[in-house]
Amino acid sequence: METHPASAAQRAIDHDQSQPDSVPDILIVDDTPENLKLLAALLAAESYHIRKALSGSMALKAVAADPPDLILLDIMMPDMDGYSVCETLKTDPATAGIPVLFLSGLSDAFDKVRAFEVGGADYITKPFHGQEVLARVRIHLEARSARTRIEAINLELERRVRERTWALERANNALRLEIEERQRLQEQLMELVMRDELTGLPNRTAFTAELARRFQATRLTQADRVAVLFIDCDRFKVINDSLGHFVGDELLVSLAQRLQNLLQPGQLIARFGGDEFAILLQDQDPLAQAQALADRVMTALQQSFNLSGREIFTNVSIGIAVDSGDYSRPEHLLRDADTAMYQAKTMGRGHYRQFDTSMHRYALQTLEMETELRRALQNRDLQVVYQPIVCAVSGVMVGCEALVRWPHATHGQVPPAMFIPVAEETGLITTIGEFVLTEAIQQVKAWNCDRPVKTKIFVSVNLSVRQINQAGFLTRFNQLVDDLGADLSCLKLEITEGVFMGHTPQNIAILNNLRDRQVQICVDDFGTGYSSLSYLQKLPVDVLKIDQSFIAPLDESTERGELVAAIIHIAHTMQKRIVAEGVETIEQLNKLKDFGCDLVQGYLIARPLTTDAIEHFLSHNHQNSADVSAF
Ligand code: C2E
Ligand code: MG
Ligand code: MG
Numbered sequence: 001m002e003t004h005p006a007s008a009a010q011r012a013i014d015h016d017q018s019q020p021d022s023v024p025d026i027l028i029v030d031d032t033p034e035n036l037k038l039l040a041a042l043l044a045a046e047s048y049h050i051r052k053a054l055s056g057s058m059a060l061k062a063v064a065a066d067p068p069d070l071i072l073l074d075i076m077m078p079d080m081d082g083y084s085v086c087e088t089l090k091t092d093p094a095t096a097g098i099p100v101l102f103l104s105g106l107s108d109a110f111d112k113v114r115a116f117e118v119g120g121a122d123y124i125t126k127p128f129h130g131q132e133v134l135a136r137v138r139i140h141l142e143a144r145s146a147r148t149r150i151e152a153i154n155l156e157l158e159r160r161v162r163e164r165t166w167a168l169e170r171a172n173n174a175l176r177l178e179i180e181e182r183q184r185l186q187e188q189l190m191e192l193v194m195r196d197e198l199t200g201l202p203n204r205t206a207f208t209a210e211l212a213r214r215f216q217a218t219r220l221t222q223a224d225r226v227a228v229l230f231i232d233c234d235r236f237k238v239i240n241d242s243l244g245h246f247v248g249d250e251l252l253v254s255l256a257q258r259l260q261n262l263l264q265p266g267q268l269i270a271r272f273g274g275d276e277f278a279i280l281l282q283d284q285d286p287l288a289q290a291q292a293l294a295d296r297v298m299t300a301l302q303q304s305f306n307l308s309g310r311e312i313f314t315n316v317s318i319g320i321a322v323d324s325g326d327y328s329r330p331e332h333l334l335r336d337a338d339t340a341m342y343q344a345k346t347m348g349r350g351h352y353r354q355f356d357t358s359m360h361r362y363a364l365q366t367l368e369m370e371t372e373l374r375r376a377l378q379n380r381d382l383q384v385v386y387q388p389i390v391c392a393v394s395g396v397m398v399g400c401e402a403l404v405r406w407p408h409a410t411h412g413q414v415p416p417a418m419f420i421p422v423a424e425e426t427g428l429i430t431t432i433g434e435f436v437l438t439e440a441i442q443q444v445k446a447w448n449c450d451r452p453v454k455t456k457i458f459v460s461v462n463l464s465v466r467q468i469n470q471a472g473f474l475t476r477f478n479q480l481v482d483d484l485g486a487d488l489s490c491l492k493l494e495i496t497e498g499v500f501m502g503h504t505p506q507n508i509a510i511l512n513n514l515r516d517r518q519v520q521i522c523v524d525d526f527g528t529g530y531s532s533l534s535y536l537q538k539l540p541v542d543v544l545k546i547d548q549s550f551i552a553p554l555d556e557s558t559e560r561g562e563l564v565a566a567i568i569h570i571a572h573t574m575q576k577r578i579v580a581e582g583v584e585t586i587e588q589l590n591k592l593k594d595f596g597c598d599l600v601q602g603y604l605i606a607r608p609l610t611t612d613a614i615e616h617f618l619s620h621n622h623q624n625s626a627d628v629s630a631f
Contacts, residue, residue: 024141025049027068029059029085030103031077035126039072039103042130043137056080060088067095070141072124074103075110083111083118090119097147099140103128196271198249199256204278207270208331211280215330218282218323226330227286229294230319230337231259233275234349238496239312241469242507250307251314262296278334287354290320294352301350315350317341322354346417349528369422372408377431382406384439385608388617389460389579389601392593397621399458401494401601402440403608404432424466433467434480441486443611448490451618460492460522468495474510478517488517494524494545511540522579527567537574544571548582551602554591565595572596 026048030036033054040050051068053059056077063071071089075082082102089095099121104110115123121140124133194206202210217223233255240248252275259277260269268280283289297316304311319341321333340355347353376382386400406414423429444459467473481488493514511521522543523536527550536544546567553560568578580592583602592600606617 023047023049024069025051025066026070026072026137027051027053027059027062028072029053029056029077029082030072030074031055032074035074035103039128039133042128042133046134048137056082056085059085063089063095063098067098069098069144070137071098071100072103072137073100073120075115076105083114086115086120087118097144097151099144101136101140196273199253199271201256201260201277202268202270204270204272207268207272207278207280208334210268211333212330214280214282215323215327215333224282224284225286225323225325226280226282226333227290227320227322228333228337229279229281229290229352230321230334230341231277231279231297231316232318232341232345234315234317234345236275236314238465239314241465243307243310243312247307247310247312251305251312254305254307255314255316258300259297262293262300267293278337287320287322290322291352291354294318294320298350298352317344317347317349318352319344320352320354345421369414369419370426370428373406373419373423373426373428376406376408377428377435381408382432382435383610384436384443385610386440386443386459386614387601387608388606388614388621389599390605390621392580392589392597392600395605395621397457397618398455398599399460399490399492400614401460401608402436402443402462404436404462405608420464424464427466429464429466430470433463434476437461437477437480438484441481441484441491444490445485445487447615447618448487456487456490457618458490458492458520460494462494462524465496468507468510474513477514481517488519491518492520492522492543494522496524497526497528508540515540515542525581536576541576543577543579545579545581545601546597548602551580551582551588551592552584554588555585561591561595564592564597568595568597 026043028036028039028043028050029052030039031054036052036054040052044050051062053062056079059071059073060080062068073082073085086100086102089098089100096119100119102110102115102120102123103126104115104123105126110123110125112123121143122136124136194202194209196203211226211228214223214226218225233251236248236251239251252271256269256271256277259279263269263279264281266282270278270280272278279293281289281293297318301313301315304313306312319337319339321335321337321340323333327333336355336359339359340353343359344351344353383405384402385405386402388397389399389401390397404416404420406416406419408414420429420432423432440459440461444457448456481491515521520542521540522545523541524545525547526544528547544567546564550560550564550567554564564580571578577598579599579601580588580597581601583589583592583600583604585604588602589600589604609617
């Protein structure tokens with residue numbers, strides 16, 4: 001078997017480490033037995049291990065069997081001279097490292113140059129001087145041992161370097177994979193942190209960061225100024241509550257898409273959560289840009305959304321804040337756009353407003369409103385007024401609508417449009433609703449008992465969507481009306497279109513339950529929402545109250561007139577009664593009469609009145625004895 005130099009070196013290490021005192025093995029090759037004997041004796045005396053060979057071929061066999069540590073090699077031998085033996089040994093890597101010391105007689109034709117050329121390490125001339133032989137042998141053994149050790153150390157070093165390099169490469173690879181993984185996670189995290197999951201738009205965090213970046217840039221350079229549009233969906237809560245979250249989500253996604261399509265390069269839209277969006281723009285004239293964009297948004301929302309096969313219209317309210325250069329912090333732009341948006345909401349649906357400093361005061365007032373409203377409820381400061389509802393043809397009062405009033409000690413009358421949304425958001429609407437219902441029932445009972453007329457009048461009470469959707473609404477309602485001993489045939493409940501949109505089984509069950517108890521159901525503000533006449537047919541509804549926004553244009557627009565006439569006609573074919581709200585002029589009343597409208601309500605007939613004023617109104621009005629029992 002071939003011996004590899006590495007393993008020889010390894011052996012040397014092992015040999016060296018495991019047997020530090022091992023005896024060097026010397027092979028003496030000489031065809032003269034006396035020389036062999038002499039040298040063997042000399043070296044054995046020094047405790048070397050000696051092997052002997054009488055010819056070149058024997059020597060090669062001995063080396064192949066077990067490579068010695070050193071060879072003393074005669075040159076002149078009959079079968080194979082020393083040069084050839086040495087050459088053979090040097091060509092084999094397993095034996096090349098064995099030092100060969102040539103033995104030459106003085107008479108031999110010894111070629112020193114050749115001796116070194118074939119790989120000889122040294123030579124000793126005969127007759128031998130014992131001390132010289134021993135000295136040379138020792139030197140070469142030591143040199144060989146040192147060489148072997150160095151080789152072994154080098155090999156070990158190489159092995160370790162290889163091992164370390166490999167380990168390092170592995171560690172590097174692991175590190176690279178870890179870095180890649182971390183980068184991926186980081187990107188995912190950034191995506192989560194910066195993006196709105198539902199719509200895929202950037203979120204508030206991303207928007208605020210970009211706003212701050214652009215804002216700072218305008219302070220450092222002559223860059224165009226920024227403007228922020230704060231957008232809030234009108235009555236989104238109603239859609240969500242009545243049609244369910246799935247449709248609500250669908251609407252948000254479609255709305256986000258539609259808004260995004262309106263943007264120009266460099267403008268950024270983000271979803272702030274819920275139904276709130278914000279747009280950031282930068283322009284030489286940011287106000288004009290913002291207004292133009294708000295107009296585009298309003299126009300785009302005139303088209304309906306098709307959600308799960310249902311046609312839905314939605315409006316938004318927009319607040320605009322423009323950086324005039326006076327702002328010290330970018331987030332104040334957002335705050336002001338938000339405030340302006342709330343102001344826009346008070347103007348009704350689908351408006352935009354630009355922020356002005358007077359709005360700060362208003363925002364603070366809204367914050368205080370909740371606390372004050374709670375106090376007003378505790379102190380029984382709220383009141384109920386009643387607006388007469390009369391027969392369109394005869395003018396006889398058949399009922400009235402109960403409307404809540406909040407006379408505030410310092411602010412005067414707070415309009416319901418201001419505090420009802422706050423009450424809905426805080427849940428106070430339940431308490432307010434129960435208060436109005438109690439007052440109204442007691443009041444209508446008193447009026448019907450006190451008056452010596454044949455027809456009872458009804459009272460119409462507003463119910464908010466939030467109230468109906470509150471758990472236990474029906475139980476509380478039944479409890480209340482039973483406690484009051486209410487005549488439920490004189491009670492109508494007005495519910496805005498939102499409740500009907502979803503017509504969830506729960507809502508329908510509640511409405512059917514109310515009707516079973518003789519309570520009539522009115523759709524309030526009809527025409528402003530999403531209901532279509534055809535599906536109202538399937539719902540437990542008795543009366544449609546056409547919103548005042550349809551009545552006001554009757555003075556000029558014949559087109560609107562045709563629409564109102566059509567609504568009245570279709571409602572009648574579905575056995576529903578019609579009340580026109582907000583009738584202010586005699587022209588409007590006449591047209592409504594022509595269209596066959598059943599009942600009217602509005603400033604033309606009477607403003608919302610106190611109980612005393614209603615009694616006065618009633619006593620004059622009911623002198624007319626027309627038969628209004630159909631209502
Ligand atoms: P609504 O139920 O549609 O009530 C009719 C509103 O139109 C009342 O406003 C009434 O004063 C006003 N109005 C009546 N006739 C005319 C007219 O000829 N011209 C004009 N321009 N307006 C007229 P109000 O009292 O300010 O109430 C506003 C809204 O607040 C109500 O609209 C209703 O949605 C809500 N609300 C009022 N009271 C209550 C309540 O007790 N509970 C609930 N949930 N909502 C209420
Ligand atoms: Mg109403
Ligand atoms: Mg109304």
